[in-house]
Amino acid sequence: MCHTPLMLPLKCNYSLSSSSFLSFQFKIGLCQLSVTSDKDKNIAHARTAIQDAAAKGAKLILLPEIWNSPYSNDSFPVYAEDIDAGGDASPSTAMLSELSSLLKITIVGGSIPERSGDRLYNTCCVFGTDGKLKAKHRKIHLFDIDIPGKITFIESLTLTAGDTPTIVDTEVGRIGIGICYDIRFPELAMIYAARGAHLLCYPGAFNMTTGPLHWELLQRARATDNQLYVATCSPARDTTGGYVAWGHSTLVGPFGEVLATTEHEETTIIAEIDYSILEQRRTNLPVTKQRRGDLYQLVDLQRLNSN
Amino acid sequence: MCHTPLMLPLKCNYSLSSSSFLSFQFKIGLCQLSVTSDKDKNIAHARTAIQDAAAKGAKLILLPEIWNSPYSNDSFPVYAEDIDAGGDASPSTAMLSELSSLLKITIVGGSIPERSGDRLYNTCCVFGTDGKLKAKHRKIHLFDIDIPGKITFIESLTLTAGDTPTIVDTEVGRIGIGICYDIRFPELAMIYAARGAHLLCYPGAFNMTTGPLHWELLQRARATDNQLYVATCSPARDTTGGYVAWGHSTLVGPFGEVLATTEHEETTIIAEIDYSILEQRRTNLPVTKQRRGDLYQLVDLQRLNSN
Numbered sequence: 001m002c003h004t005p006l007m008l009p010l011k012c013n014y015s016l017s018s019s020s021f022l023s024f025q026f027k028i029g030l031c032q033l034s035v036t037s038d039k040d041k042n043i044a045h046a047r048t049a050i051q052d053a054a055a056k057g058a059k060l061i062l063l064p065e066i067w068n069s070p071y072s073n074d075s076f077p078v079y080a081e082d083i084d085a086g087g088d089a090s091p092s093t094a095m096l097s098e099l100s101s102l103l104k105i106t107i108v109g110g111s112i113p114e115r116s117g118d119r120l121y122n123t124c125c126v127f128g129t130d131g132k133l134k135a136k137h138r139k140i141h142l143f144d145i146d147i148p149g150k151i152t153f154i155e156s157l158t159l160t161a162g163d164t165p166t167i168v169d170t171e172v173g174r175i176g177i178g179i180c181y182d183i184r185f186p187e188l189a190m191i192y193a194a195r196g197a198h199l200l201c202y203p204g205a206f207n208m209t210t211g212p213l214h215w216e217l218l219q220r221a222r223a224t225d226n227q228l229y230v231a232t233c234s235p236a237r238d239t240t241g242g243y244v245a246w247g248h249s250t251l252v253g254p255f256g257e258v259l260a261t262t263e264h265e266e267t268t269i270i271a272e273i274d275y276s277i278l279e280q281r282r283t284n285l286p287v288t289k290q291r292r293g294d295l296y297q298l299v300d301l302q303r304l305n306s307n
Numbered sequence: 308m309c310h311t312p313l314m315l316p317l318k319c320n321y322s323l324s325s326s327s328f329l330s331f332q333f334k335i336g337l338c339q340l341s342v343t344s345d346k347d348k349n350i351a352h353a354r355t356a357i358q359d360a361a362a363k364g365a366k367l368i369l370l371p372e373i374w375n376s377p378y379s380n381d382s383f384p385v386y387a388e389d390i391d392a393g394g395d396a397s398p399s400t401a402m403l404s405e406l407s408s409l410l411k412i413t414i415v416g417g418s419i420p421e422r423s424g425d426r427l428y429n430t431c432c433v434f435g436t437d438g439k440l441k442a443k444h445r446k447i448h449l450f451d452i453d454i455p456g457k458i459t460f461i462e463s464l465t466l467t468a469g470d471t472p473t474i475v476d477t478e479v480g481r482i483g484i485g486i487c488y489d490i491r492f493p494e495l496a497m498i499y500a501a502r503g504a505h506l507l508c509y510p511g512a513f514n515m516t517t518g519p520l521h522w523e524l525l526q527r528a529r530a531t532d533n534q535l536y537v538a539t540c541s542p543a544r545d546t547t548g549g550y551v552a553w554g555h556s557t558l559v560g561p562f563g564e565v566l567a568t569t570e571h572e573e574t575t576i577i578a579e580i581d582y583s584i585l586e587q588r589r590t591n592l593p594v595t596k597q598r599r600g601d602l603y604q605l606v607d608l609q610r611l612n613s614n
Contacts, residue, residue, distance in 0.1 A: 140599055142597075144593070145591060145592050145593075147592075161599075165603075184592070185599070187598070187599075187602075190603075213562055213563065213564070214562075214563060217528065217531060217563055221528030221532070224524060225491070225493050225528070255520055255521075256524055257520070284452060284454045286452075290448055290449075290492075292447055292448065292492070295470075295494075295495075295607075295608055295609065296497075296607055296608060297606045298604070298605050299604045299606055301601060301602055301603060302602065
């Protein structure tokens, strides 16, 4: 039932990225950090949380969206760092690089405002166990929404959208990255699954309106439809801030089951990921093989153009 | 942000099918029927339920998956009807046609086993208010799953899969049809949304394993991602049967909110649908316009080939 027209790369043809991960187990740490208006304090605070999570055995640590700055269009230009210049131009990512190497862990570094030339991005950096920057994801779908009387935010007033999906091979598997609003677009998760992702990481700061409506739902949907793990990490809630985050950082398994979650206070979740479950779920419900490539195909344009 | 390569029809370019439905409100009836091994009784029983729902004001009535027959590979050939021949060759659909005309309602007739030549299908018939068969959806994705010790079912042992998506303009809006396992494939719902659906109807008999795991989740995900209404209708639970249905027929709104649902006993849900909410939700969260057609595109091959 997996038809293959010649013209298009076919969604059906995906497989686990590497058999070496098929029975891999490890602990993930989701650091739901309190974020203040003091960048140095935010960096020091994240450092401590990462050290604590690593001490508890986490081999992969995920930070929240915009963890070094308040979440506001006014703050983004002020707190932005030049990640490519590095060193003093980016103290937030310098800390992540230092710790990933020192602690021999992989860090999916939430996101920070990035300055590049005259543009600003909402950017997630992934550091490997050698401290090197393995990948940089610039939020692809900017958060421009308007629910009158509830939540209005126009990220595109200050930020530029990234122009590429980001999937990265790490020592803890193949990880697809999205930032917050990116999770609303099922196509991105489907592209990552087709490229062999084991896990999707979404740093995200949903709010008090969309959080209760959709935060857990979207994570569970992406995990279930694509039969992979989904991890999210939010800032802790600060009701005195201009933008009040929902919290509820969560790890979801490949059947859409919530494996670990929390409320809105600052905390670190340590939870177990077991990739052998992926193959089991994909055998139970072989939806990938059952897709109807004769009726629909999701085209991954970057992949198409690179072939 | 909605880039348009020339080569492919673009997901971004969708709009509501018809402005005449933009402020349309009506009642839907979801008849969660008990199903027995007596076909005549099942037909008489469905007739009564439809009449009752129409008397309560339902202008659209949805029946369960396989409502005229037990749900088993042994039963499908025995209970199958030749829908195209009609009349005495298909008493189940003859009843639906008669009632839709008599009561001036639209019926999305759940599904029945269909015989066509030497093949069997799991088929949903849609009747308009004039009693005419408007569309026939043959389940596209057959239910072949194996969760050892929980649920194993191989529909493809007896059934043939349909070969086309089914979307139909009715007096109560543009409706996309899927049957049960079809709901697991996000692409089908996305195709329907791109073709301007207001509402997706999924007759479905999830089971006691996948029901609690995924039934509500998948409905809410399809509704939220595509910003449309989703209605489902299951048979009532019969714990003495070979296949035990989860029940929980449900209506979900375009923000993924459960508007009406039930447990597993026989009942009819009457609930209100208001299409003006669709435009409101799509303005609140304009995800369709925010899709990244430069990065991914879902190709609807039937539509592509017809252009």
